[in-house]
Amino acid sequence: MPVRIIIFEDNHRLRQSLKILLDGMENYTVCGDYENCSQAAMIVDEHRPDVIIMDIDMPGVNGIEGLRIIKERRPQTYIIMHTVLEDEERLFQCLCSGANGYILKNTSFINLLEAIDNVLHGGAPLSPTIAKKVLQSFQAAPSARLQYNLSERETEVLKYLVKGYSYKMIASACTISVDTVRGHIRNIYTKLHVNCGREAVAKALHDKIV
Amino acid sequence: MPVRIIIFEDNHRLRQSLKILLDGMENYTVCGDYENCSQAAMIVDEHRPDVIIMDIDMPGVNGIEGLRIIKERRPQTYIIMHTVLEDEERLFQCLCSGANGYILKNTSFINLLEAIDNVLHGGAPLSPTIAKKVLQSFQAAPSARLQYNLSERETEVLKYLVKGYSYKMIASACTISVDTVRGHIRNIYTKLHVNCGREAVAKALHDKIV
DNA sequence: TCCAAAATAGCATAAACATGCAATTGACAA
DNA sequence: TTGTCAATTGCATGTTTATGCTATTTTGGA
Helix, strand or coil: EEEEEEEEECHHHHHHHHHHHHHHHCCEEEEEEEECCCCHHHHHHHHCCCCEEEECCCCCCCHHHHHHHHHHHHCCEEEEEEEECCCCHHHHHHCCCCEEEEEEEECCCCHHHHHHHHCCCCCCCECCCHHHHHHHHCCCCCCHHHHCCCHHHHHHHHHHCCCCCCCCHHHHHHCCHHHHHHHHHHHHHHHHHHCHHHHHHHHHCCCCCC | CEEEEEECCCCHHHHHHHHHHHCCCCCCEEEEEEECCHHHHHHHHHCCCEEEEEECCCCCHHHHHHHHHHHCCCCCEEEEEEEEECHHHHHHHHCCCCCCCCECCCCCHHHHHHHHHHCHHHHHHHHHHHHHHHHHHHCCCCHHHHHHCCCHHHHHHHHHHHHHCHHHHHHHCHHHHHHHHHHHHHHHHHHCCCCCHHHHHHHHHCCCCC
Protein backbone atom coordinates (compact mmCIF):
# COMPACT_ATOMS: atom_id res chain seq x y z
CA MET A 1 0.00 0.00 0.00
CA PRO A 2 1.27 3.42 -0.96
CA VAL A 3 3.13 5.92 1.20
CA ARG A 4 0.66 8.53 2.43
CA ILE A 5 1.87 12.10 2.00
CA ILE A 6 0.45 15.42 3.11
CA ILE A 7 1.64 18.78 1.82
CA PHE A 8 1.53 22.08 3.74
CA GLU A 9 2.41 24.93 1.39
CA ASP A 10 0.83 28.32 1.01
CA ASN A 11 1.83 28.88 -2.61
CA HIS A 12 -1.14 27.49 -4.44
CA ARG A 13 0.63 26.70 -7.72
CA LEU A 14 3.59 25.02 -6.06
CA ARG A 15 1.24 23.02 -3.87
CA GLN A 16 -0.70 21.82 -6.90
CA SER A 17 2.47 20.94 -8.76
CA LEU A 18 3.86 18.94 -5.88
CA LYS A 19 0.56 17.19 -5.38
CA ILE A 20 0.30 16.18 -9.02
CA LEU A 21 3.91 15.10 -9.30
CA LEU A 22 3.92 13.07 -6.08
CA ASP A 23 0.54 11.56 -6.79
CA GLY A 24 1.91 10.48 -10.14
CA MET A 25 4.51 8.29 -8.49
CA GLU A 26 3.59 4.68 -8.20
CA ASN A 27 4.33 4.25 -4.49
CA TYR A 28 3.04 7.57 -3.22
CA THR A 29 -0.37 9.00 -2.66
CA VAL A 30 -1.07 12.56 -1.57
CA CYS A 31 -3.91 12.33 0.90
CA GLY A 32 -4.16 16.02 1.60
CA ASP A 33 -2.71 19.44 0.83
CA TYR A 34 -3.24 22.60 2.84
CA GLU A 35 -2.18 26.23 2.78
CA ASN A 36 -1.29 26.44 6.48
CA CYS A 37 -1.20 24.40 9.68
CA SER A 38 -4.24 25.81 11.43
CA GLN A 39 -6.00 22.44 11.23
CA ALA A 40 -2.82 20.35 11.44
CA ALA A 41 -3.80 18.40 14.55
CA MET A 42 -7.14 17.36 13.15
CA ILE A 43 -5.67 16.58 9.75
CA VAL A 44 -3.03 14.15 11.00
CA ASP A 45 -5.53 12.52 13.33
CA GLU A 46 -7.77 11.85 10.37
CA HIS A 47 -5.31 10.97 7.60
CA ARG A 48 -2.47 9.39 9.59
CA PRO A 49 0.15 10.34 6.98
CA ASP A 50 3.56 8.66 6.69
CA VAL A 51 5.35 11.72 5.36
CA ILE A 52 4.66 15.45 5.48
CA ILE A 53 6.20 18.05 3.20
CA MET A 54 6.19 21.22 5.27
CA ASP A 55 6.76 24.77 4.14
CA ILE A 56 7.76 27.19 6.90
CA ASP A 57 6.64 30.65 5.92
CA MET A 58 2.86 30.39 5.79
CA PRO A 59 0.18 32.81 6.97
CA GLY A 60 -1.77 31.69 10.01
CA VAL A 61 -0.12 28.78 11.77
CA ASN A 62 3.36 28.48 10.24
CA GLY A 63 5.42 25.40 9.54
CA ILE A 64 7.48 25.41 12.71
CA GLU A 65 4.39 25.61 14.88
CA GLY A 66 2.83 22.93 12.71
CA LEU A 67 5.91 20.75 13.08
CA ARG A 68 5.64 20.95 16.86
CA ILE A 69 1.92 20.29 16.91
CA ILE A 70 2.24 17.26 14.68
CA LYS A 71 5.33 15.75 16.33
CA GLU A 72 3.53 16.06 19.65
CA ARG A 73 0.53 14.06 18.46
CA ARG A 74 2.13 11.68 16.00
CA PRO A 75 5.91 11.47 16.39
CA GLN A 76 6.21 8.58 13.95
CA THR A 77 5.23 10.83 11.04
CA TYR A 78 8.27 11.85 9.04
CA ILE A 79 8.31 15.60 8.49
CA ILE A 80 10.53 17.11 5.83
CA MET A 81 10.85 20.86 5.94
CA HIS A 82 10.68 22.36 2.44
CA THR A 83 11.51 26.04 2.40
CA VAL A 84 13.53 28.86 0.91
CA LEU A 85 14.68 29.89 4.39
CA GLU A 86 18.31 29.30 5.21
CA ASP A 87 18.67 31.33 8.38
CA GLU A 88 20.20 29.33 11.18
CA GLU A 89 17.75 30.38 13.82
CA ARG A 90 14.77 28.77 12.16
CA LEU A 91 16.86 25.86 10.92
CA PHE A 92 17.87 24.90 14.43
CA GLN A 93 14.38 25.55 15.76
CA CYS A 94 13.18 22.95 13.28
CA LEU A 95 15.89 20.45 14.15
CA CYS A 96 15.22 20.83 17.86
CA SER A 97 11.50 20.39 17.28
CA GLY A 98 11.98 17.04 15.60
CA ALA A 99 12.16 17.71 11.87
CA ASN A 100 13.33 14.63 9.98
CA GLY A 101 14.77 16.51 7.03
CA TYR A 102 15.40 20.00 5.70
CA ILE A 103 15.28 20.54 1.97
CA LEU A 104 15.63 23.89 0.25
CA LYS A 105 13.16 24.85 -2.43
CA ASN A 106 15.86 25.35 -5.01
CA THR A 107 16.16 21.56 -4.99
CA SER A 108 15.04 19.62 -8.03
CA PHE A 109 11.93 17.47 -7.86
CA ILE A 110 14.11 14.40 -8.29
CA ASN A 111 16.02 15.32 -5.17
CA LEU A 112 12.81 15.86 -3.26
CA LEU A 113 11.77 12.35 -4.24
CA GLU A 114 15.12 11.05 -3.06
CA ALA A 115 14.60 12.89 0.21
CA ILE A 116 11.26 11.20 0.75
CA ASP A 117 12.80 7.86 -0.06
CA ASN A 118 15.65 8.70 2.28
CA VAL A 119 13.49 9.39 5.37
CA LEU A 120 11.44 6.28 4.69
CA HIS A 121 14.67 4.31 4.92
CA GLY A 122 15.66 5.85 8.23
CA GLY A 123 17.85 8.62 6.91
CA ALA A 124 17.74 12.37 7.35
CA PRO A 125 17.74 14.26 4.06
CA LEU A 126 19.46 17.64 4.20
CA SER A 127 20.30 20.00 1.37
CA PRO A 128 24.07 20.37 1.05
CA THR A 129 24.28 23.91 2.39
CA ILE A 130 22.04 22.92 5.29
CA ALA A 131 24.21 19.91 6.10
CA LYS A 132 27.18 22.23 6.15
CA LYS A 133 25.53 24.62 8.59
CA VAL A 134 24.61 21.70 10.81
CA LEU A 135 28.16 20.38 10.84
CA GLN A 136 29.58 23.81 11.52
CA SER A 137 27.32 24.12 14.54
CA PHE A 138 29.40 21.43 16.22
CA GLN A 139 32.60 23.38 15.91
CA ALA A 140 33.44 26.15 18.32
CA ALA A 141 33.05 29.49 16.64
CA PRO A 142 36.70 30.31 15.90
CA SER A 143 35.96 33.70 17.37
CA ALA A 144 34.57 32.38 20.67
CA ARG A 145 37.89 31.89 22.39
CA LEU A 146 39.37 35.05 20.89
CA GLN A 147 36.23 37.09 21.32
CA TYR A 148 36.36 36.82 25.06
CA ASN A 149 40.12 36.82 25.11
CA LEU A 150 40.41 34.32 27.93
CA SER A 151 43.93 33.38 28.94
CA GLU A 152 45.01 29.77 29.03
CA ARG A 153 44.72 29.56 32.79
CA GLU A 154 41.34 31.22 32.80
CA THR A 155 40.10 28.70 30.27
CA GLU A 156 41.37 25.92 32.49
CA VAL A 157 39.61 27.33 35.54
CA LEU A 158 36.44 27.79 33.53
CA LYS A 159 36.61 24.15 32.57
CA TYR A 160 36.60 23.17 36.24
CA LEU A 161 33.77 25.59 36.97
CA VAL A 162 31.69 23.79 34.38
CA LYS A 163 32.45 20.51 36.11
CA GLY A 164 31.05 21.94 39.33
CA TYR A 165 34.33 22.06 41.24
CA SER A 166 34.41 24.30 44.32
CA TYR A 167 37.10 26.98 44.51
CA LYS A 168 39.05 24.77 46.87
CA MET A 169 38.94 21.85 44.47
CA ILE A 170 40.00 24.04 41.57
CA ALA A 171 42.89 25.41 43.61
CA SER A 172 43.95 21.89 44.40
CA ALA A 173 43.57 20.71 40.80
CA CYS A 174 45.65 23.63 39.47
CA THR A 175 48.07 23.61 42.40
CA ILE A 176 47.49 27.28 43.17
CA SER A 177 45.91 29.10 46.10
CA VAL A 178 42.20 29.67 46.53
CA ASP A 179 42.80 33.39 46.33
CA THR A 180 44.34 32.99 42.92
CA VAL A 181 41.35 30.97 41.80
CA ARG A 182 39.19 33.80 43.02
CA GLY A 183 41.25 36.19 40.96
CA HIS A 184 40.93 34.15 37.78
CA ILE A 185 37.20 33.71 38.23
CA ARG A 186 36.84 37.41 38.80
CA ASN A 187 38.55 38.01 35.47
CA ILE A 188 36.48 35.34 33.74
CA TYR A 189 33.28 37.03 34.94
CA THR A 190 34.48 40.36 33.62
CA LYS A 191 35.50 38.97 30.26
CA LEU A 192 32.33 36.96 29.75
CA HIS A 193 30.15 39.80 31.08
CA VAL A 194 28.49 37.63 33.69
CA ASN A 195 27.91 37.96 37.43
CA CYS A 196 27.87 34.45 38.77
CA GLY A 197 29.20 30.98 38.18
CA ARG A 198 26.03 29.50 36.77
CA GLU A 199 25.81 32.18 34.14
CA ALA A 200 29.46 31.63 33.24
CA VAL A 201 28.87 27.90 32.85
CA ALA A 202 25.87 28.51 30.63
CA LYS A 203 27.83 30.91 28.46
CA ALA A 204 30.84 28.64 28.28
CA LEU A 205 28.73 25.73 27.10
CA HIS A 206 26.61 27.81 24.76
CA ASP A 207 29.60 29.35 23.03
CA LYS A 208 31.54 26.09 23.14
CA ILE A 209 34.45 27.75 24.91
CA VAL A 210 35.09 24.54 26.83
CA MET B 1 44.10 21.23 -12.69
CA PRO B 2 42.90 18.14 -10.89
CA VAL B 3 41.63 17.87 -7.32
CA ARG B 4 44.44 16.58 -5.11
CA ILE B 5 43.39 13.74 -2.83
CA ILE B 6 45.19 11.91 -0.04
CA ILE B 7 44.01 8.63 1.48
CA PHE B 8 44.66 7.48 5.04
CA GLU B 9 43.56 3.86 5.39
CA ASP B 10 45.28 0.97 7.11
CA ASN B 11 43.69 -1.79 5.04
CA HIS B 12 46.21 -2.20 2.26
CA ARG B 13 43.85 -3.68 -0.33
CA LEU B 14 41.10 -1.12 0.27
CA ARG B 15 43.67 1.66 0.10
CA GLN B 16 44.98 0.42 -3.22
CA SER B 17 41.48 0.03 -4.62
CA LEU B 18 40.49 3.53 -3.62
CA LYS B 19 43.71 4.94 -5.02
CA ILE B 20 43.28 3.25 -8.37
CA LEU B 21 39.61 4.10 -8.66
CA LEU B 22 40.02 7.75 -7.67
CA ASP B 23 43.13 8.18 -9.78
CA GLY B 24 41.13 6.84 -12.70
CA MET B 25 38.73 9.75 -12.52
CA GLU B 26 39.44 12.56 -14.87
CA ASN B 27 39.35 15.39 -12.35
CA TYR B 28 41.04 13.69 -9.45
CA THR B 29 44.60 12.76 -8.65
CA VAL B 30 45.68 10.80 -5.60
CA CYS B 31 48.90 12.42 -4.46
CA GLY B 32 49.52 10.11 -1.53
CA ASP B 33 48.16 7.16 0.44
CA TYR B 34 49.22 6.13 3.93
CA GLU B 35 48.40 3.48 6.49
CA ASN B 36 48.17 5.86 9.46
CA CYS B 37 48.51 9.51 10.42
CA SER B 38 51.92 9.45 12.10
CA GLN B 39 53.38 11.68 9.40
CA ALA B 40 50.17 13.59 8.71
CA ALA B 41 51.54 17.04 9.49
CA MET B 42 54.54 16.64 7.19
CA ILE B 43 52.45 15.05 4.47
CA VAL B 44 49.91 17.86 4.23
CA ASP B 45 52.67 20.47 4.37
CA GLU B 46 54.31 18.82 1.39
CA HIS B 47 51.35 17.80 -0.77
CA ARG B 48 48.81 20.49 0.12
CA PRO B 49 45.84 18.23 -0.69
CA ASP B 50 42.35 19.52 -1.45
CA VAL B 51 40.55 16.50 -0.06
CA ILE B 52 41.47 13.77 2.40
CA ILE B 53 39.72 10.42 2.75
CA MET B 54 40.29 9.46 6.37
CA ASP B 55 39.77 6.11 8.02
CA ILE B 56 39.43 6.24 11.82
CA ASP B 57 40.56 2.93 13.22
CA MET B 58 44.26 2.77 12.31
CA PRO B 59 47.22 1.56 14.33
CA GLY B 60 49.59 4.30 15.44
CA VAL B 61 48.10 7.76 15.07
CA ASN B 62 44.40 7.20 14.35
CA GLY B 63 42.06 9.15 12.12
CA ILE B 64 40.58 11.41 14.79
CA GLU B 65 44.01 12.51 15.95
CA GLY B 66 44.99 12.93 12.31
CA LEU B 67 41.90 15.00 11.66
CA ARG B 68 42.84 17.36 14.48
CA ILE B 69 46.46 17.63 13.42
CA ILE B 70 45.56 18.41 9.84
CA LYS B 71 42.72 20.83 10.58
CA GLU B 72 45.12 22.70 12.87
CA ARG B 73 47.71 23.19 10.15
CA ARG B 74 45.56 23.40 7.07
CA PRO B 75 41.91 24.09 7.84
CA GLN B 76 41.03 24.62 4.19
CA THR B 77 41.60 20.94 3.43
CA TYR B 78 38.32 19.08 3.18
CA ILE B 79 38.42 15.93 5.31
CA ILE B 80 35.87 13.19 4.77
CA MET B 81 35.81 10.50 7.42
CA HIS B 82 35.45 7.04 5.86
CA THR B 83 34.87 4.36 8.43
CA VAL B 84 32.80 1.42 9.60
CA LEU B 85 32.37 3.05 13.00
CA GLU B 86 28.91 4.29 13.83
CA ASP B 87 29.24 4.93 17.54
CA GLU B 88 28.09 8.38 18.49
CA GLU B 89 31.04 9.20 20.68
CA ARG B 90 33.55 9.08 17.87
CA LEU B 91 31.11 10.54 15.40
CA PHE B 92 30.67 13.68 17.48
CA GLN B 93 34.37 13.85 18.26
CA CYS B 94 34.95 14.05 14.52
CA LEU B 95 32.28 16.66 13.96
CA CYS B 96 33.61 18.81 16.78
CA SER B 97 37.12 18.48 15.41
CA GLY B 98 36.15 19.88 12.06
CA ALA B 99 35.35 16.90 9.82
CA ASN B 100 33.69 18.00 6.59
CA GLY B 101 31.88 14.74 5.96
CA TYR B 102 31.25 11.31 7.44
CA ILE B 103 30.73 8.41 5.09
CA LEU B 104 30.31 4.81 6.14
CA LYS B 105 32.34 2.14 4.42
CA ASN B 106 29.25 0.23 3.35
CA THR B 107 28.73 3.08 0.88
CA SER B 108 29.15 2.41 -2.82
CA PHE B 109 32.11 3.89 -4.66
CA ILE B 110 29.70 6.03 -6.64
CA ASN B 111 28.42 7.57 -3.43
CA LEU B 112 31.95 8.21 -2.25
CA LEU B 113 32.59 10.08 -5.48
CA GLU B 114 29.42 12.07 -4.90
CA ALA B 115 30.61 12.85 -1.41
CA ILE B 116 33.89 14.23 -2.73
CA ASP B 117 32.03 16.28 -5.28
CA ASN B 118 29.69 17.41 -2.54
CA VAL B 119 32.40 18.80 -0.22
CA LEU B 120 34.09 20.50 -3.13
CA HIS B 121 30.83 22.36 -3.73
CA GLY B 122 30.54 23.51 -0.14
CA GLY B 123 28.33 20.73 1.14
CA ALA B 124 28.73 18.23 3.95
CA PRO B 125 28.29 14.62 2.84
CA LEU B 126 26.85 12.36 5.49
CA SER B 127 25.68 8.78 5.17
CA PRO B 128 21.94 8.55 5.84
CA THR B 129 22.22 6.82 9.20
CA ILE B 130 24.85 9.34 10.25
CA ALA B 131 22.68 12.26 9.20
CA LYS B 132 19.91 10.78 11.31
CA LYS B 133 22.13 10.53 14.38
CA VAL B 134 23.21 14.11 13.88
CA LEU B 135 19.64 15.35 13.64
CA GLN B 136 18.60 13.36 16.67
CA SER B 137 21.37 15.00 18.66
CA PHE B 138 19.44 18.25 18.44
CA GLN B 139 16.37 16.80 20.05
CA ALA B 140 16.12 16.39 23.79
CA ALA B 141 16.40 12.74 24.63
CA PRO B 142 12.76 11.87 25.17
CA SER B 143 13.89 10.27 28.37
CA ALA B 144 15.78 13.32 29.68
CA ARG B 145 12.82 15.02 31.27
CA LEU B 146 11.34 11.74 32.43
CA GLN B 147 14.65 10.23 33.45
CA TYR B 148 15.17 12.86 36.09
CA ASN B 149 11.47 13.15 36.76
CA LEU B 150 11.54 16.90 37.27
CA SER B 151 8.20 18.52 38.02
CA GLU B 152 6.96 21.40 35.95
CA ARG B 153 7.88 23.95 38.58
CA GLU B 154 11.31 22.45 39.06
CA THR B 155 11.94 22.65 35.34
CA GLU B 156 10.91 26.29 35.41
CA VAL B 157 13.25 27.06 38.30
CA LEU B 158 16.06 25.20 36.55
CA LYS B 159 15.49 27.38 33.52
CA TYR B 160 16.09 30.46 35.65
CA LEU B 161 19.14 28.90 37.26
CA VAL B 162 20.62 28.48 33.79
CA LYS B 163 19.96 32.15 33.12
CA GLY B 164 22.00 33.02 36.20
CA TYR B 165 19.11 34.39 38.28
CA SER B 166 19.72 34.63 42.01
CA TYR B 167 17.28 32.89 44.35
CA LYS B 168 15.65 36.24 45.01
CA MET B 169 15.17 36.93 41.34
CA ILE B 170 13.73 33.47 40.77
CA ALA B 171 11.34 33.95 43.67
CA SER B 172 10.22 37.22 42.18
CA ALA B 173 9.90 35.77 38.68
CA CYS B 174 7.79 32.85 39.92
CA THR B 175 5.93 34.95 42.51
CA ILE B 176 6.85 32.60 45.34
CA SER B 177 9.02 32.97 48.42
CA VAL B 178 12.78 32.55 48.45
CA ASP B 179 12.39 29.63 50.81
CA THR B 180 10.24 27.83 48.29
CA VAL B 181 12.83 28.45 45.62
CA ARG B 182 15.35 26.91 47.96
CA GLY B 183 13.09 23.90 48.32
CA HIS B 184 12.73 23.41 44.59
CA ILE B 185 16.45 23.77 44.01
CA ARG B 186 17.14 21.28 46.73
CA ASN B 187 14.90 18.80 44.94
CA ILE B 188 16.47 19.57 41.57
CA TYR B 189 19.92 18.82 42.99
CA THR B 190 18.72 15.53 44.38
CA LYS B 191 17.03 14.49 41.15
CA LEU B 192 19.95 15.50 38.93
CA HIS B 193 22.48 14.02 41.36
CA VAL B 194 24.47 17.25 41.61
CA ASN B 195 25.71 19.35 44.51
CA CYS B 196 25.79 22.88 43.23
CA GLY B 197 24.17 25.25 40.80
CA ARG B 198 26.94 25.25 38.23
CA GLU B 199 26.85 21.50 37.96
CA ALA B 200 23.08 21.59 37.59
CA VAL B 201 23.36 24.14 34.80
CA ALA B 202 25.95 22.05 33.01
CA LYS B 203 23.80 18.94 33.28
CA ALA B 204 20.66 20.77 32.21
CA LEU B 205 22.34 22.09 29.09
CA HIS B 206 24.15 18.85 28.32
CA ASP B 207 20.99 16.76 28.56
CA LYS B 208 18.91 19.44 26.89
CA ILE B 209 16.48 19.53 29.79
CA VAL B 210 15.98 23.24 29.24
C1' DT C 1 -13.22 10.15 48.62
C1' DC C 2 -8.67 9.64 50.01
C1' DC C 3 -3.78 9.00 48.88
C1' DA C 4 0.52 10.60 46.87
C1' DA C 5 2.93 13.97 44.79
C1' DA C 6 3.74 18.77 44.13
C1' DA C 7 3.91 23.28 45.68
C1' DT C 8 4.21 26.18 49.22
C1' DA C 9 6.62 28.28 53.42
C1' DG C 10 9.69 28.90 57.40
C1' DC C 11 14.01 28.68 60.23
C1' DA C 12 18.84 27.90 61.23
C1' DT C 13 23.67 27.33 60.21
C1' DA C 14 27.88 26.55 57.94
C1' DA C 15 30.10 26.78 53.75
C1' DA C 16 30.88 28.87 49.41
C1' DC C 17 30.91 32.73 46.61
C1' DA C 18 31.34 37.72 44.75
C1' DT C 19 33.84 41.73 44.95
C1' DG C 20 36.78 45.72 46.42
C1' DC C 21 41.61 46.88 47.03
C1' DA C 22 46.61 46.02 46.72
C1' DA C 23 51.05 43.94 45.47
C1' DT C 24 54.85 40.84 43.43
C1' DT C 25 56.92 38.15 39.74
C1' DG C 26 58.03 36.53 35.10
C1' DA C 27 57.65 36.69 30.14
C1' DC C 28 57.28 38.66 25.86
C1' DA C 29 56.83 42.66 22.76
C1' DA C 30 57.56 47.46 21.43
C1' DT D 1 64.98 48.71 28.18
C1' DT D 2 60.64 49.59 29.43
C1' DG D 3 56.07 48.53 29.66
C1' DT D 4 52.12 45.64 29.32
C1' DC D 5 49.87 41.48 30.50
C1' DA D 6 49.34 36.99 32.70
C1' DA D 7 49.79 34.66 36.83
C1' DT D 8 50.24 34.73 41.38
C1' DT D 9 48.86 35.79 46.42
C1' DG D 10 46.77 38.18 50.24
C1' DC D 11 42.95 40.22 53.00
C1' DA D 12 38.34 41.86 54.21
C1' DT D 13 33.45 42.00 53.95
C1' DG D 14 28.91 41.17 52.78
C1' DT D 15 25.99 38.18 50.11
C1' DT D 16 24.48 33.97 48.31
C1' DT D 17 24.18 29.08 48.53
C1' DA D 18 23.71 24.47 50.30
C1' DT D 19 21.56 21.65 53.45
C1' DG D 20 19.14 19.88 57.69
C1' DC D 21 14.43 19.68 59.53
C1' DT D 22 9.50 20.59 59.65
C1' DA D 23 4.79 21.73 58.19
C1' DT D 24 0.55 23.34 55.52
C1' DT D 25 -2.12 23.61 51.31
C1' DT D 26 -3.25 22.13 46.44
C1' DT D 27 -4.07 19.03 43.12
C1' DG D 28 -4.54 15.19 40.12
C1' DG D 29 -5.67 10.53 40.05
C1' DA D 30 -6.93 5.72 41.92
